[in-house]
Amino acid sequence: MSLKVSINGKLFDKADAKISVYDHGLLYGDGVFEGLRSYNGKVFRLEDHIDRLYASARAIHLEIPMARSELAEAVVETLKVNDLTDAYIRLVVTRGAGSLGLDPRRTSDPQVIIITDTISLYPDELYEHGLKIITSGTIRNHPAALNPRIKSLNYLNNILAKIEGTNAGCLEALMLNHQGHVAECTGDNIFIVLKGVIHTPSVDSGILEGITRQAVIDLAREIGLTVIERTMDRHDIYTADECFLTGTAAEVIPVIDCDARPIGDGHPGPITKDLHHRFHALVRGETRS
Template identity: 35%
Template sequence: MSNPKTQYPAWIWQNGAIKPWAEATAHVMSHALHYGSSVFEGIRSYQTPSGPAIFRLSDHNRRLYASARIYDMQIPYTLDEINAACREVLRRNELTKGYLRPLAYRGLGGFGLSAETPIEVVVAAWAMGPYLGEGVLEQGIDACVSSWQRFAPNTIPAGATAGGNYLSGQLIARDARRLGFGEGIALASTGLLSEGAGENLFLVFDGALHTTPVSAALLNGITRNSLITLARDAGIAVVERDLPREYLYLCDELFMCGTAAEITPIRSVDGRQVGAGKAGPVTRRIQELFFGLFEGRTPDKYGWLEPV
């Protein structure tokens, strides 16, 4: 159970063992703390009619290993062991609906950018509601285009869920909050649309979904991939293409998606109302299809729900 004073969960998995949350520590000279050398995943567990299930657990953790491979990090556990750790930490914390964070990072070893260090691994889980605030899945948010751009091609790999990548997202998100917006939207180095601070984007034109391609300095989100699949199965057209900034002001509907943000409608951008200024019919349909997976209304035909 979570500590009522701190709201932290009681247990965490670290380097092969479950231990009390407060005992999961890292040295202050760990490589990751100085150089951002970590990779991680964000995964959600939902309560379903068949019991608690983790959404695309194996797909998420396969991406964890892919991110580690990009940064030449050898995770000292198998995929099955990390999947089992995710299930165990949910059970030990008595969570049926929660957020999981597997994290691998370079620990204490040599000094310098290319130093050899041990790879430490933790898996945490905690209760988390809507990432962008209570009520946003229904009411939507007001967003802005950030003055901070995403990294250029062949600089930092946008396709890795690496800790250092999220310095970019922090600048975008904190800038938006400072200005009174719910979230920030970033442009790529090309000046074309990229994604949100930590979410992918979908624009709706004439009943079809339009989303930016992975070449637009964005993470190929697993929620993004899931929504493309669900939409096409439901007969909703999906177009992946480069999109200019002004299309944010011209689209009929707009929403962000991600493991944390789930499906969050955007009602305005830079003070300009999007469509009717609320979640439109396509956005609502996509929400129904997605959340229907966990409520038993959408068939889990791809085996995305993995029992705890």
């Protein structure tokens, strides 16, 4: 069966799901998106993702032509139509078709697109043995240029850093902000563990406020672990006992090496492993959501 894609509330076969080549989402990266996951047929923190999508849209003066409840229902319906229970969901809202100029006033009909499919971001063995990363020379966007809290369609900044990582033989790359402080990786938030305390860059470090990031912070605090959100630099990463990344697609994955420097003993640490298992229990409904 061909997968169906929802565009403005109508379902199309995957091969026939199309938008105009004059859409400003294509021409200029003018739009916003969200990546979501479903487990056992239930979308994980759907309301949080919808809220963040609308916040991103509002920040770029883009009005989404659907009510929040209507969009949430469309996500669930698209999953059902495609008979998917464990899936990745991409929500995209573009500015709509317009002229070849930048002026968004000359656009019309924003496109609301829902894609549901399977995804496997990292090989299974990396969750068991850990991931190696490098520090990218490409810094995170300056917040005065494009606020990193906006999840926009223009991901060239992240893609360039990703290329640096893959060219170095790594599947992820660490990005610093304009002050040289640790921000996040190209698609994931970063955490370290030092003497039993969890540390992660604060929002003002130029990060996207990850939904999975917050879920893991909540899980850690529920079991009595201290989580500190603060300014961090590479020294913190290099001298950590443990390190891990979080993201919708990545979930919780250990990092065992940064810039060819082993982190801790070079193996996934006990707190990382515990949070990985607790997160899986959470999303599978084995604990409260």
